[in-house]
Amino acid sequence: MLQFTFLGTSSGVPSLTRNVSGLAIHLNKSKDWILVDAGEGTQHRIQQAKLSLQHLKAICITHVHGDHCYGLMGLLASAGMNGRKEPMIIIAPKExxxxxxxxCQFTELFLPYPIEFLDVNALTQPYELNESISIEPIQLSHRVESYAFGIKAIQTQRKLNVEKLAQLEIPKGKLWGDxxxxxxxxxxxxxIFNQDLVIETTQQVYAIVGGDNDQPNLLAQQCKNADLLIHDTTYTQAVLDKVGAGPMHSSAKMVAEFVESVKLPHLIATHLSPRYHDEQGIQTIHDEIAQHYRGQFFVANDFDRYELNADGDLTLIDSGKPWEK
Structure with missing residues (x-):
């Protein structure tokens, strides 16, 4: 039902293999998509991932630190220069x-499409983007106000009630098609009313995309109903112990212990310190998670694509594998 394309998985600064934060989310079989965070260079990643700014419906910014938002203005300007006319929804801190x-004032930026800003701190209930997608902000703990976004996707399928059609002796052909x-x-x-001749089934999935956060347990309530958590694993625990509490990030161990405690089925680790960007570093993060979590998990690479299907199963459908590029 939901697909996730990682546009940037580095913390703080980009490296040769990883850009800073950006994540594209879209509902299967739809061109429309949502962007969570837009670090510097995100629009280049969007082009490389073959995503269209014309179909970008909403941008969610988790917090004001530059590695999560410095690419926003250029992205908005490029969308205008490419002829966008449809409104853009931005859910973000008021800053x-x-x-x-x-x-806009100091650089003479003019956009030929309207921007609808929603102050993330003022949203008291999930925002209904359309009939299929809702976005729920969840406050986290960081040096500035930081949020996660709970993305709920609902899919309704309709199929003919063949037994009912046969019972009424309605012949196959045009009437069945109607x-x-x-x-x-x-x-x-x-x-004969349509609702009496079809069977509708509704399925939903719920994924949480976290911003920077040093208290994973703040997501405990929402994770009771979640299928997937995407979360900051900036350091290993040993490095976090040396760095100290000041940066206010999570370690791989912290996140792994949390998702194990709430029995969450799937985890994707992201926002890695540049010290872990080579294959050995990624393995180190992987191994620390594996020591403390028995569910399915991945350590995300730039351009990895994952699918969360209607049954809540998570699959890696395309791997970025930065060390092989």
Whole structure:
């Protein structure tokens, strides 16, 4: 149901193999997508991932630190230069709107499409992007206000009630096709309503995309209903112990112990310190998670694509493998 394309998985600064934070999320079989965070260089990653700014429906910014938002203004400008006319929804701290307004003033930025800013701190209930997707902000713990976004996808499938059609002796052909298209039909001198001839099933998945955070347990309530957590694993525990509490990030051990405690089925680790960007470093993060978590997990690379299907199963469908590029 949901697909996740990692546009940037580094913390703080980019490296040769990893850009700073950016994540594209879209509902299967739809061109529309959501962007969570837009670090510097994100629009280049969007081009490389063959995503269209014309189909970008919403941008969610977790917090104001530059590795999560410095690419936003250029991205918005490029969307305008490419002829975008549709409104853009931005869910972000209010400071992002102030920065945008100052940028427009001082750099003569003019956008030919409207921006609808939603102050993430003021959202008291999930925002319904459309009939299939809702976005729920969840406050975290960091040096500045930081948020996770819970993304809920709902999928309704309709199939013909073959037994009912046979019982009413409705012949196959045009009438069945009309029912499949959602129409009421006339049969034997009476109207038969569409809802009486189809079976509807609704499935949903819920994924949480975290911003920077040093207290994974703040997500405990939401994780009870979640299928997937994507979270900051900036350091190993040994390095975090040396660095100290000041940066306010999570270690791989902290996150692994948390998701194990809430029995979350799937984890994707991201936001890695540049000290872990080679194959050995990635393995170190992987091994620390494996020591403390028995569920399915991945350590994300730039351009990795994952699919969370309607049954809540997570699959890596395309690997970036930065050390092989």
């Amino acid at each position: 992002i709107q102030q920065w945008f307004e100052a940028t 029912v499949q298209q959602g129409q009421n039909i006339e049969w034997n001198g009476r109207t």
